[in-house]
């Protein structure tokens with residue numbers, strides 16, 4: 001589908017997201033000829049710069065790509081406007097820049113605002129956009145909102161209400177970059193483009209589901225944000241619940257944005273928020289102490305830059321929850337995420353039930369493992385189905401054999417999530433963005449846990465060493481059910 005002429009206005013354009021994600025994604029889109037001829041990017045931020053500084057800064061940060069025709073094409077479409085977020089004078093200046101560029105380049109009043117700033121200024125920006133009338137033009141106006149979308153249910157509801165004073169829901173694009181990942185979208189194709197999985201995809205055949213998002217990195221330079229957020233807020237209501245909903249949802253009636261989002265919402269609504277007295281037995285939190293990751297000594301979380309030396313922020317969380325509906329009743333979903341774990345891996349594991357009746361002699365039967373479907377989101381993206389096969393020879397020994405597919409076999413590079421999401425926002429497709437009710441339903445599940453933790457500070461932090469798979473309580477969470485974590 002050809003894109004309409006448009007102006008992408010990026011708030012926070014001097015920041016990290018622009019350099020690391022948005023500019024490289026725009027360049028890749030330009031290289032593939034996917035951007036419209038009539039297109040411009042207007043960066044807005046507090047840093048003093050002119051157009052030329054803005055262009056050279058980005059050029060420096062996109063070091064890996066040699067200067068190409070695509071970069072030159074994009075470069076001359078980059079503009080910059082300096083100002084304070086939400087301040088009247090600045091908004092006027094922005095409005096002038098915007099109208100000038102729009103008029104000169106014939107962008108037909110199609111404006112895509114992108115909030116890539118820290119969340120503290122979202123309110124001011126939305127109010128500023130509304131008060132200066134930038135939410136109305138002769139074309140369409142859309143707004144992309146980066147995460148974090150609120151920090152609990154109340155703040156997410158507040159932000160939704162504020163956004164609705166300036167935009168209607170169909171113009172609001174709440175980003176969760178996990179949805180832009182090729183392998184996450186493939187979950188839809190795997191489930192609904194094949195017939196063999198769907199009949200098994202329920203409580204009759206599935207024993208339990210595990211979702212692991214493990215990171216070997218620490219908090220890096222993001223301590224200031226992270227120490228206020230913590231692992232639960234940072235990863236669960238967004239990325240992990242997106243994976244969970246795509247795994248657990250019913251087939252949507254079509255791939256339309258609302259049809260897909262309706263089904264995801266129903267999954268979230270089927271998860272009963274935990275009562276305070278259920279939280280300790282179903283949720284484990286952890287914080288890393290000093291340790292070793294990939295052979296390198298690394299400091300404890302409390303010694304990371306910008307982190308409170310007595311911080312009780314969790315860097316690890318594991319949750320056991322149930323999707324209470326006809327399909328999934330009684331099937332536990334175990335979610336686990338953390339920083340400074342032994343390696344970076346994101347995986348969904350669907351473990352099927354054991355065979356109902358053992359035909360084999362006892363020594364063989366003991367070797368039989370239940371089938372396991374692994375959906376590897378990253379790295380080594382792929383799909384692996386564990387099946388039991390006979391060991392060649394005269395006896396009746398069995399072993400597990402993987403039936404596997406890796407994306408790398410295709411030889412086609414996997415695009416970055418931001419390429420897909422930017423393109424979708426530009427073409428007006430909301431399927432891979434979160435709807436207001438979805439975001440709120442996610443916070444409704446997570447907020448009671450946050451509140452419970454606020455009232456009972458962790459007694460034993462740090463409780464896992466960097467480079468290990470989290471606190472022992474996370475293992476016990478599964479051991480109590482006679483299970484163990486499968487991603488190692």
Ligand code: BG6
Nearest residue numbers: 147177178215234235239346378
């Ligand atoms: C971000 C979190 O949203 O996702 C980070 O704020 C986390 O803390 C990151 O590291 C993980 O994303 P990815 O794509 O590297 O798995």
